[in-house]
Amino acid sequence: MSTFSWSVRVYWEDTDGGGVVYYANYLKYLERARTEWLRSLGFSQRALAQDPGIVFTVTDVNIQYRRPARLDDELIVSCDAKIDGAASISFEQRVSRYAVDAAEGAETLAVARAQIVCVDARTFKPKRLPPLIKNALGAPELK
Amino acid sequence: MSTFSWSVRVYWEDTDGGGVVYYANYLKYLERARTEWLRSLGFSQRALAQDPGIVFTVTDVNIQYRRPARLDDELIVSCDAKIDGAASISFEQRVSRYAVDAAEGAETLAVARAQIVCVDARTFKPKRLPPLIKNALGAPELK
Amino acid sequence: MSTFSWSVRVYWEDTDGGGVVYYANYLKYLERARTEWLRSLGFSQRALAQDPGIVFTVTDVNIQYRRPARLDDELIVSCDAKIDGAASISFEQRVSRYAVDAAEGAETLAVARAQIVCVDARTFKPKRLPPLIKNALGAPELK
Amino acid sequence: MSTFSWSVRVYWEDTDGGGVVYYANYLKYLERARTEWLRSLGFSQRALAQDPGIVFTVTDVNIQYRRPARLDDELIVSCDAKIDGAASISFEQRVSRYAVDAAEGAETLAVARAQIVCVDARTFKPKRLPPLIKNALGAPELK
Numbered sequence: 001m002s003t004f005s006w007s008v009r010v011y012w013e014d015t016d017g018g019g020v021v022y023y024a025n026y027l028k029y030l031e032r033a034r035t036e037w038l039r040s041l042g043f044s045q046r047a048l049a050q051d052p053g054i055v056f057t058v059t060d061v062n063i064q065y066r067r068p069a070r071l072d073d074e075l076i077v078s079c080d081a082k083i084d085g086a087a088s089i090s091f092e093q094r095v096s097r098y099a100v101d102a103a104e105g106a107e108t109l110a111v112a113r114a115q116i117v118c119v120d121a122r123t124f125k126p127k128r129l130p131p132l133i134k135n136a137l138g139a140p141e142l143k
Numbered sequence: 144m145s146t147f148s149w150s151v152r153v154y155w156e157d158t159d160g161g162g163v164v165y166y167a168n169y170l171k172y173l174e175r176a177r178t179e180w181l182r183s184l185g186f187s188q189r190a191l192a193q194d195p196g197i198v199f200t201v202t203d204v205n206i207q208y209r210r211p212a213r214l215d216d217e218l219i220v221s222c223d224a225k226i227d228g229a230a231s232i233s234f235e236q237r238v239s240r241y242a243v244d245a246a247e248g249a250e251t252l253a254v255a256r257a258q259i260v261c262v263d264a265r266t267f268k269p270k271r272l273p274p275l276i277k278n279a280l281g282a283p284e285l286k
Numbered sequence: 287m288s289t290f291s292w293s294v295r296v297y298w299e300d301t302d303g304g305g306v307v308y309y310a311n312y313l314k315y316l317e318r319a320r321t322e323w324l325r326s327l328g329f330s331q332r333a334l335a336q337d338p339g340i341v342f343t344v345t346d347v348n349i350q351y352r353r354p355a356r357l358d359d360e361l362i363v364s365c366d367a368k369i370d371g372a373a374s375i376s377f378e379q380r381v382s383r384y385a386v387d388a389a390e391g392a393e394t395l396a397v398a399r400a401q402i403v404c405v406d407a408r409t410f411k412p413k414r415l416p417p418l419i420k421n422a423l424g425a426p427e428l429k
Numbered sequence: 430m431s432t433f434s435w436s437v438r439v440y441w442e443d444t445d446g447g448g449v450v451y452y453a454n455y456l457k458y459l460e461r462a463r464t465e466w467l468r469s470l471g472f473s474q475r476a477l478a479q480d481p482g483i484v485f486t487v488t489d490v491n492i493q494y495r496r497p498a499r500l501d502d503e504l505i506v507s508c509d510a511k512i513d514g515a516a517s518i519s520f521e522q523r524v525s526r527y528a529v530d531a532a533e534g535a536e537t538l539a540v541a542r543a544q545i546v547c548v549d550a551r552t553f554k555p556k557r558l559p560p561l562i563k564n565a566l567g568a569p570e571l572k
Contacts, residue, residue, distance in 0.1 A: 046357045
């Protein structure tokens with residue numbers, strides 16, 4: 001499956017007194033990209049929370065911060081999804097920035113892995129991924 | 144009724160690239176003080192959302208920013224409540240900081256008015272304030 | 287001067303436990319629209335902070351919340367600027383959402399006024415708006 | 430070295446539309462605890478940024494989310510620091526909540542490791558930890 005990418009602009013709200021993007025805010029960027037990836041497959045999380053009554057909850061994040069992002073930067077957040085359980089999706093993600101010298105391509109600011117589990121919107125108990133989502137991900141049937 | 148006050152510490156998460164507290168974050172401080180004021184009267188908003196099924200929604204905020212707050216500052220957020228309708232409370236609030244020279248007392252960083260309406264937790268339609276809250280506020284019965 | 291508009295998507299990060307956008311986050315949306323309006327005129331705030339060493343600080347916000355925004359909503363944030371002092375710009379802003387029935391046009395979720403002052407990036411003391419910005423705003427010369 | 434703990438209350442600002450604390454906000458709680466741990470040793474980060482001109486930047490976070498936190502919860506955030514390089518500190522942290530039945534003790538909501546590097550406040554290049562901080566941590570001299 002090809003990599004999905006989403007563009008994110010850095011605003012004042014994202015920066016901290018060190019003049020760079022606050023470290024927790026990268027997790028917002030990662031989540032926006034995952035949301036837009038789902039939307040690109042035709043899924044609205046608000047609709048999924050109503051029917052079939054599921055939300056996605058994060059169980060694990062591993063993130064490495066390599067270079068700081070700054071105000072006005074335009075970032076690219078990528079997202080590679082892999083179904084790795086009946087209720088579980090694993091994401092490889094990357095936050096990059098185009099270099100000023102375009103010939104150099106994008107520089108990587110952060111690299112992350114996020115483990116997501118599909119849960120019941122009320123009880124938060126794990127629930128199998130809907131077949132539609134598994135199909136959209138081109139996943140082989142899981143038992 | 145005497146003024147209620149709540150102390151708030153400024154962390155990195157609150158500051159922005161200008162080296163001061165980001166302007167939207169003062170509204171978080173104001174809300175924390177209103178929440179703690181309610182708690183001081185014996186009310187948990189999580190419990191109120193279950194029974195009798197109400198939440199408080201803000202309909203109007205007017206805030207003046209006078210001096211910037213900075214990392215590590217310890218702020219005092221005050222809150223004066225007045226019932227001004229069957230479903231409505233108006234708050235006068237102030238964000239202050241003790242001066243380095245204690246003899247000078249506290250300096251005011253921001254002054255705000257917030258109008259809050261009691262609504263049904265599901266429909267968001269206005270709902271009369273529970274008698275317990277009106278009593279706690281020492282309010283004369285409203286028709 | 288015609289009205290500038292900027293589109294904003296609502297993500298999980300913006301919502302609160304009431305299922306709607308948290309009230310302080312509207313101020314982030316307002317600021318993004320003002321930032322993009324400045325960018326549309328050719329100004330980067332990061333560059334302005336370096337040379338001529340100015341930032342814009344908010345001194346006053348008045349916001350009315352009329353209807354809640356929810357997850358996945360696509361909002362439109364407008365921004366009408368008026369120079370009203372040597373160092374000061376006043377903004378009229380509106381947060382709207384297209385109705386499901388497009389024939390009905392957009393519904394207004396929030397209306398705001400924000401007063402912004404141009405200050406020295408280090409001292410935070412008011413500083414005259416740069417002529418370039420006044421010209422871009424089509425403002426008559428102020429004494 | 431004994432474990433440092435800091436108490437954190439969950440407010441509306443911390444929750445998301447799923448009715449639980451938004452996953453990125455745990456990183457704010459972790460950072461507050463690290464900041465208060467430093468303060469308990471006598472260090473203000475605002476002062477350190479001035480003299481000797483250092484800030485602490487996070488290079489790596491690994492966090493496991495086990496149970497959701499909710500509005501009004503009072504959390505305990507722990508923090509165990511270990512100097513593991515000339516410019517680097519590694520933290521083991523835990524977010525817990527006292528069980529309703531106090532006899533059961535606290536339940537763990539999240540477990541995290543964070544790697545922090547001491548950098549020059551302007552250049553963001555690694556800089557040796559100040560001796561005062563190493564001494565406060567009871568660390569053997571590093572070459």
